[in-house]
Amino acid sequence: MLLAIPFDDLQTGTRWTSRGRTITEADIVRFAGISGDWFPLHTDQEYAARTDYGARIAHGMLILSVATGLIPLPPETILALYAVDRVRFTRPVFIGDTLHVEMAIARKRSRGSDRGFVTLAVDVKNQRDETVAAFSSTLLVRRLAAQ
Amino acid sequence: MLLAIPFDDLQTGTRWTSRGRTITEADIVRFAGISGDWFPLHTDQEYAARTDYGARIAHGMLILSVATGLIPLPPETILALYAVDRVRFTRPVFIGDTLHVEMAIARKRSRGSDRGFVTLAVDVKNQRDETVAAFSSTLLVRRLAAQ
Amino acid sequence: MLLAIPFDDLQTGTRWTSRGRTITEADIVRFAGISGDWFPLHTDQEYAARTDYGARIAHGMLILSVATGLIPLPPETILALYAVDRVRFTRPVFIGDTLHVEMAIARKRSRGSDRGFVTLAVDVKNQRDETVAAFSSTLLVRRLAAQ
Amino acid sequence: MLLAIPFDDLQTGTRWTSRGRTITEADIVRFAGISGDWFPLHTDQEYAARTDYGARIAHGMLILSVATGLIPLPPETILALYAVDRVRFTRPVFIGDTLHVEMAIARKRSRGSDRGFVTLAVDVKNQRDETVAAFSSTLLVRRLAAQ
Amino acid sequence: MLLAIPFDDLQTGTRWTSRGRTITEADIVRFAGISGDWFPLHTDQEYAARTDYGARIAHGMLILSVATGLIPLPPETILALYAVDRVRFTRPVFIGDTLHVEMAIARKRSRGSDRGFVTLAVDVKNQRDETVAAFSSTLLVRRLAAQ
Amino acid sequence: MLLAIPFDDLQTGTRWTSRGRTITEADIVRFAGISGDWFPLHTDQEYAARTDYGARIAHGMLILSVATGLIPLPPETILALYAVDRVRFTRPVFIGDTLHVEMAIARKRSRGSDRGFVTLAVDVKNQRDETVAAFSSTLLVRRLAAQ
Numbered sequence: 001m002l003l004a005i006p007f008d009d010l011q012t013g014t015r016w017t018s019r020g021r022t023i024t025e026a027d028i029v030r031f032a033g034i035s036g037d038w039f040p041l042h043t044d045q046e047y048a049a050r051t052d053y054g055a056r057i058a059h060g061m062l063i064l065s066v067a068t069g070l071i072p073l074p075p076e077t078i079l080a081l082y083a084v085d086r087v088r089f090t091r092p093v094f095i096g097d098t099l100h101v102e103m104a105i106a107r108k109r110s111r112g113s114d115r116g117f118v119t120l121a122v123d124v125k126n127q128r129d130e131t132v133a134a135f136s137s138t139l140l141v142r143r144l145a146a147q
Numbered sequence: 148m149l150l151a152i153p154f155d156d157l158q159t160g161t162r163w164t165s166r167g168r169t170i171t172e173a174d175i176v177r178f179a180g181i182s183g184d185w186f187p188l189h190t191d192q193e194y195a196a197r198t199d200y201g202a203r204i205a206h207g208m209l210i211l212s213v214a215t216g217l218i219p220l221p222p223e224t225i226l227a228l229y230a231v232d233r234v235r236f237t238r239p240v241f242i243g244d245t246l247h248v249e250m251a252i253a254r255k256r257s258r259g260s261d262r263g264f265v266t267l268a269v270d271v272k273n274q275r276d277e278t279v280a281a282f283s284s285t286l287l288v289r290r291l292a293a294q
Numbered sequence: 295m296l297l298a299i300p301f302d303d304l305q306t307g308t309r310w311t312s313r314g315r316t317i318t319e320a321d322i323v324r325f326a327g328i329s330g331d332w333f334p335l336h337t338d339q340e341y342a343a344r345t346d347y348g349a350r351i352a353h354g355m356l357i358l359s360v361a362t363g364l365i366p367l368p369p370e371t372i373l374a375l376y377a378v379d380r381v382r383f384t385r386p387v388f389i390g391d392t393l394h395v396e397m398a399i400a401r402k403r404s405r406g407s408d409r410g411f412v413t414l415a416v417d418v419k420n421q422r423d424e425t426v427a428a429f430s431s432t433l434l435v436r437r438l439a440a441q
Numbered sequence: 442m443l444l445a446i447p448f449d450d451l452q453t454g455t456r457w458t459s460r461g462r463t464i465t466e467a468d469i470v471r472f473a474g475i476s477g478d479w480f481p482l483h484t485d486q487e488y489a490a491r492t493d494y495g496a497r498i499a500h501g502m503l504i505l506s507v508a509t510g511l512i513p514l515p516p517e518t519i520l521a522l523y524a525v526d527r528v529r530f531t532r533p534v535f536i537g538d539t540l541h542v543e544m545a546i547a548r549k550r551s552r553g554s555d556r557g558f559v560t561l562a563v564d565v566k567n568q569r570d571e572t573v574a575a576f577s578s579t580l581l582v583r584r585l586a587a588q
Numbered sequence: 589m590l591l592a593i594p595f596d597d598l599q600t601g602t603r604w605t606s607r608g609r610t611i612t613e614a615d616i617v618r619f620a621g622i623s624g625d626w627f628p629l630h631t632d633q634e635y636a637a638r639t640d641y642g643a644r645i646a647h648g649m650l651i652l653s654v655a656t657g658l659i660p661l662p663p664e665t666i667l668a669l670y671a672v673d674r675v676r677f678t679r680p681v682f683i684g685d686t687l688h689v690e691m692a693i694a695r696k697r698s699r700g701s702d703r704g705f706v707t708l709a710v711d712v713k714n715q716r717d718e719t720v721a722a723f724s725s726t727l728l729v730r731r732l733a734a735q
Numbered sequence: 736m737l738l739a740i741p742f743d744d745l746q747t748g749t750r751w752t753s754r755g756r757t758i759t760e761a762d763i764v765r766f767a768g769i770s771g772d773w774f775p776l777h778t779d780q781e782y783a784a785r786t787d788y789g790a791r792i793a794h795g796m797l798i799l800s801v802a803t804g805l806i807p808l809p810p811e812t813i814l815a816l817y818a819v820d821r822v823r824f825t826r827p828v829f830i831g832d833t834l835h836v837e838m839a840i841a842r843k844r845s846r847g848s849d850r851g852f853v854t855l856a857v858d859v860k861n862q863r864d865e866t867v868a869a870f871s872s873t874l875l876v877r878r879l880a881a882q
Contacts (some may be wrong), residue, residue, distance in 0.1 A: 019810060020632040021646070026467035026614035027181065030621075033327025033471075034209075036168065038218025039225070044461040046539045047222065056463070059211040060228040069183025070207050075194065075754060076188070078243050080236070081207040084282075087231035098634045124568050127634050135231075145281075164610025166516060167338040168349070173320035177327075180765075191755040193833045193862050222460060232837070239826035245340045272342050313663060316778040316791070320761035323766075328503075329464070330510025333519070354522040355506040357474075362502050363477025369488065369607060375501040378528035378576075383521070392781045421477065421781050424553050429525075438553065440523070464820025467614035474618075485608040487686045487715050497610070591806070609771065609785025616768050622762065622797075635810065648816040649800040650769075656796050663782065666774070668824070669795040672870075675819035723778025723819075 001056070002103065004074040007116045007143040010108055018070040018101040023058050025095045031062040057091040063133045067124045070101045079140040082117065087135040093127070098127040106136060116143045149250065151221040152292040154263045157255055165248040167215040167274075170205050172242045178209040212282050214271045215253040217248045226287045229264065234282040238273070245274040253283060263290045296397065298368040301410045301437040304402055312364040312395040317352050319389045325356040352387040356433070357427045361418045364395045373434040376411065381429040385420070392421040400430060410437045442549040443544065448557045451549055459511040459542040461568070464499050466536045472503040472565040500536040504574050508565045511542045520581040523558065528576040532567070539568040547577060557584045590691065592662040595704045595731040598696055606641040606658040606689040608715070611646050613683045619650040631732070648682040649723050656687045656713045667728040670705065687716040694724060704731045737838065739809040742851045742878040745843055753805040753836040755862070760792050762828045766797040789836045793828040798868050807838045814875040817852065822870040826861070833862040841871060851878045 002016040037059055040047035048056040053095050064087065082111050093099065106121040122131040148186050149163040184206055187194035195203040211234065240246065251266040265288050271280040296310040326337050333354055334341035337380040358381065387393065401413040411437050418427040443457040473484050478500055480489035489497040505528065534540065547562040559582050565574040591603040620631050625647055628635035636644040652675065681687065694709040705726050711720040739749040767778050772794055775782035783791040799822065828834065841856040853876050859868040 003277075009715075009720050019626075019628055020627075020634055021183065022631060022633045024467075024613050025465050026470075027467050029614075030181055030327070030471075030618075031212070032330075033324070034174065034181060035212040036326075036332055037212070038330055038460075038462070039220055039226075040222045040460055040462075040712040043463060044539055045463045046461055046536070051226075059215075060231070061208065061215050063176075065178070065182040065184070065206075065208040065212060066233075068206075073186055075187045079198075081186075083233035083237065084207070084211075085232065086235070089228060089230070090671070096633070098632055139518040165662075166332075166334055168332070169333075169337060171319050171323050171737060171761075172759050173318075174760050175763075176320075176761040177324075177621070180618070183626055185619075185624055185754075185756070187754055187756075191833055192757045192831070193755055203395040231827075234343055243339070245338055257338045313775055314829075315775075315777060316771070316780045318760050320759075320762050320764040323761075324471075324475050324528065325506070328475060329506040331506070331515055334516045335521075338766055345520075353506075354525070355502065355509050357477040357479070358525075359472070359500075359506060360501040362500075367480055369481045374482075375493075375530060377530070378501070378505075379526065381525035381528070383523065390780070391469065392779055409579075415871075464612075467613050467617075470612050470614040471618075472769070473771075475775055476766070477767075479607075479609070479771055481609075482729070484610060485686055487608055554639055586727045615769065618765075620798070622765050622769060625758065625799040627808055627814075628810045647800075647803075648819070649796065649803050652771070652819075653766070653770040653794075653796040653800060656794075657773075661774055663775045667786075668776075670824065672795070672799075672822035673820065675822070677816060677818070700812070712765075 002105065003077060003118065003141065007077070007108065007141055008143045009032055010105055010118060012107060013084040015102065015104045020098045021066060021070060023066065023093055023095065023100045027062065028056065028058055028095065030091045031059055035061060037061070053092050058136050060089045060133070063074055063089070063093055063099070064135065066099060067101050067122060067133065071103065079115070079142055081137065082140045083138040085104065085136045085138070088131065091132045093126065093132050097133065099124055110143065114143050116141055123133055149244060149252065150265065150288065153238045154255065154288055157252055157265065159254060160253050162249065162251045167247040168213060168217060168242055168247045169245045170242065171212065174209065175203065175205055176208055182208060183209070192274065200239050202241055207280070210236070210240055210246070210271055211282070213246060213247050214269060214280065218250065224289045226262070226289055228284065229287045231287070232283045234280065236280050237240065238277055238279045240273065240279050246262040246271055246279065257290065261290050262286050296399065297371060297412065297420065297435065301402065301435055302401055304412060305402060307401045309398045313366060316358060316392045316393045317360065317389065322350065322352055322354065322389065325353055329353065331355070338410040344364055344375060347386050351390055354383045354427070357383070357393070357418055358429070359392060361395050361416060363429065365397065369390065371436045373409070373436055376434045377432040379430045379432070381427065383427050384426055385386065385419065385426045387426050393418055393426065402415055408437050410435055443558065444508055444518060444582065448518070448549065448582055450561065453509060455511065455548050456543065456545045461539045461541040463505060463539045464507065464534055464536065469497065469499055469504065469536065472500055475501065476502060476554055478497065478502070481514060496532050496535055501530045501574070504530070504540070504565055505539060505576065508542050508563060508574065511533040518583045520556070520583055522578065526579070527579045528574065530574050532571055532573045534567065534573050538566055540573065551584065555584050557582055561579045590693065591665060591706065591729065593604050595696065595729055597705060598693055598706060600693050600695060603690065603692045608686045608688040609654060609663045611683065615650065616644065616683065618645055619647055622645065623649060625649070630676055643682055648721070651677070651681055651687070652668065652723065654687060655689050656719065659691065661731060665730045667703070667730055669707070670728045671697065671726040674713045674725045675721065675722050679720045680717055680722050681714065687712055687720065692731055698731065702731050704729055737840065738812060738853065738876065742843065742876055745840055746844060750837065750839045755811070755833045755835040756801060756805060758801065758830065762789065762797065762850050763793055763830065766794055767848060770796060772796070788827050790829055793797045795824045796831065798824070798828055798834070798859055799870065802836050802852055802857060802868065803832060807842065812877045814850070814877055816872065817875045818873040820873070824868050825867055826867040828861065828867050834859055834867065843876065845867045850880050851876050862867065
C-alpha cells in the first residue's frame, strides 16, 4: 500500500500498481442506476452502435470510481480526499475490458506540523496497457511520526 | 436542458439548476460495492464517529457521480465527456443530505466546422444551499446548424 | 401455493394470504436505479416534505413489483403473465411500511383442451390492514390433468 | 416532455417518443432481487430453454417499470400516479432487446378548478418496432394557469 | 417445503429437490460488491484466464448464499440457523451454470419439549448433476404439536 | 495481510485483525435480493418484532460473506477456498452493528512440494467485541519459495 508509511518518509516518484478489475455490463447498468446517468451511449446499444464507438462504453465517472476503489488507502493516515485535477478520458472502456491503476507520488506538501497533502498521479490502464484515463488526486493525510 | 440548443446559439453565462436527490445510506453502501472503495470513513460508523466528521460521509466520487446524473444531456448533440477539472470537495455530505446541481456555461470553443467543446462550471449544493463540491466539466458536442 | 392444483380443480373464490415484506429506503433507492424513475416524490425528501404526503413514498410500480414477488407461482403449471387490469393506488406506502398480499381466484376460463386463463383479484395491504393497491392479474396456465 | 405545459393547453392525441434502453441480463437478475419474483422463466436458463420462449425473458413488471422510467414527468405539475389499466404483454422481451416508449395523451378530465386527470396511452416497443406491452396510465396533475 | 410439517412427524432420510437458478456475471459482480470480496479469480478475467480454472468462477460464499435462498423455510416453525458444518467446494461454478439444491433430513434432536434441532444434508448441483458444493445445515425449529 | 509471506514461513498462532464494517438495512435488503433468501426474520419487521430477537437480524450467510470480504487474500499465493468448517452463529447481528474479523493461523499442511493447505480460525465480532459467528476456513495456497 503506497501511503502506509509515515508522511516524512514518502518519496516523490515512488510507483505502485494495483490489481485488475474487469468492467462488466452489470457494472455499467448498476452505475447508471446509482448515478442516475442514463446517457444512451452507456445504456442503449442501438444508439451506441450508431456512434463512432460502435458499442456501449463505460461512464467516465464509473472509470474514476473504479480507479479509486483499486487504490488501497490506509485508514490510519488518510483524513480526506481533497481534490481531483486534470481528469482526461483518453480511450473508451468497453464491456469486458480489464482495468488497473498505475500511480506515483507526484508531490507532497506539509500543512502544519501534523498534517500534509499528498498528490498522486494516476493512470488507469486497460488489458493492453493503454491509458484510458489519467488524473491527479490530492489527499489530506495525518503526518504521523516515524515510529 | 442546458445544451439542447445549437452550439452557435449557446451563451456563456447561461445558468441552469437541477432537481434534487437525497443521499441515502443505501447509496453509500451500494457505491462502496460498485467502486470497491471501502474506506472506513464511508462504511464503518465506529471509525467515522472518531473522526472530525463524527459520522459516515459520502465518497467524493459518489458526489461527482450523482452530480453528473443530475445534469440531463441531449443525446442528439453530446458526443463525449472529454475532461473534468479542478474538482474540490468543500464540505462533507452526510446521510440524508439532499443535493442539487447549479451550473453555468463557462466557455465554448469550436473544433473544426462540425464539433465544439463546451465547458460547464458546476456547483453541487446541499439543502442549505452550501457548496459541497465544485468542478468544471468539458464536453465534446456536435455543432448542429440552427434549424 | 394457490395455483399448485390442477386447473379443473381450481375454485373461484378460493383465497390466499402471503408473507409480509417491509419496504425500506434501500428498496425505493434501488427501484429508482433499476426503473430509471427518479421522480422527486420518491427520491428527494425536501421535495416530498412539501407535498401532501409529507415524506418520500414508494413508486407505484415498486408496489406492484413487490406484490408479484409475494405471490408464489408453481413453475409446473404457469406459462405466462398475460394481463394486468384495473390497477388502483389507493394509499401511499411510506418507508418502513410492511406489505402483504391477499388474493382470490376471481375467474377461470378454458382456452382449448390444454390451457386456461386464471384471473386473480389481488389486494396489497399494509401493516394496518389498509389496502394500498388493488389489481387483477390474468395468468395463462397449463391445464394439467388431475393425477 | 409531454406534460410540461399547462393542463388547459394539453391536446389529446399529442404524441411523444422516448429514448431507448437495452434490457440486460443484469436488469433481470436485479429485478428478481428487488421484486422477489424468481419465477424460473426469468432466472433459470435450463428451465427457460424448455419453454416455448426458448430463453429467459424479462419479467412483465420489469417491462412496466422500465417503461415508467422512460417517461419523464415534470415535478412541477404531476401529483400522483392514480391508475394503470389494460396492461397487455404481447411479445416476450429477451436479454439484449432495446425498448422505448411511444405514448399519446388519450384523455383529460378536470377534477375541480385546480386539478385534473390525464390518461396516457403507452406502447412499449422493441428495436424492431414491435409492441411488447401496452397499457394506459392515469396521472393526477396540478392544473396550473398558463403563464 | 421440507420442514412444513410438525417436528415429531419429520422422517430422517426424507429428500427434497429445489428449483434451479442460473449464476450470472451480474451475480458475481454484485456479490463482490456486497461481500467486499474482490479476489481476482472472481473479478478479473485476465487473472482468471491464467489460473487452472481458465475463467472467472463464483465465490464459494455466493454458492452457499444462493443455496440457502433455494431452500424454502416455513416461517411458522423455523426459529434460527444454528450451524453450518463440513462445507466442501468440490467443483468450480462458472458464469452461466445453473444450480439447484438436493437435500435430505440427516438428523433430528429434541431440545426440551417445545424446540428441536434439524440437520439437513445439502448437495448443491449444477446442470450436469455434478455436486459443486456440499454442507450440512442445522436449524433450530419450533416443535409444534401435530394439528 | 496475513498470508502474504511464503508458506514455509507461516507460523501457526499468528493473529490478524481486520478493519470494521457497519451492517446496514441496505445490506440485508440487498442480500435477500442476491441470495433469494426472504425469510421474514430478515425482511419483515412486523414478523421480526414478534420473535425473541425483537427486530430484523442479518442473514447468517451475509455475516459469513462479509467476514470473507474483510479478510484480504494475496492473489499471488491463494489458489482456492477449499473448505469451511464448524460455523456457529452465536449472537444476532442487528442493523447498525459494526463487524470486524479476528483470525489466527490454526494449522498448515503441505500437499506436495508446491502447494499447501492453511486453516484459519476466524471470529466475527461486533462493536462490543462480542463474537457473533465463528468458523474455520481452509485455503489451498501456492507454496512459494521464500525469495
